[in-house]
Amino acid sequence: MSHPNVIKLLEDWQSTKPELYPIAAAIFQRIRQQAPELIETPKYGGILFSRTKAESSTICGVFVYKGHVTLEFSQGAQLNDPYRALEGCGKYRRHLKFKHLNDLDAKHLNDYLTWAIQA
Structure with missing residues (x-):
């Protein structure tokens, strides 16, 4: 379950950047699918994903x-x-x-996520 402030940020992106929201939401979902154990934190205007609450684990x-x-x-x-x-x-x-939704596959998002999560 996402933190309420993460949900709010996603909703903000949907209303203020409707052309980019589908890209951000798809990336968010792929991260959640590959690593549901990661901790989500809204910070610096984005959503950080960490192993623990320590910022060093981002x-x-x-x-x-x-x-x-x-x-x-x-x-x-x-x-x-x-x-x-x-x-x-x-x-x-x-x-x-990413400028277009099809960039996610063209830039091999899933591979890079796997490598980052395993690192």
Whole structure:
């Protein structure tokens, strides 16, 4: 069961970003399907997914921007990237950027989620 503030954030995205909401909701659902044990926390304007309540255990986060949705991986620089879909060049984080619903499969979302969850 999602935290009430997570549900509120999803509802906010649905009303304020209706063109991007289906993408964010689909990413959210795929994470819940692959790792229902993860803890959801609304933070930094997005939804973080962690192993424990400690921020250091954050695996990823979903964020909605003006023209796209990102799935940010906290330790993305360490992830396997055979599809070369990860973006970013920071010391730790990498992200996948989605502008269309079909990008989820085109950018191999399920594979990257599996690798991040198993890391």
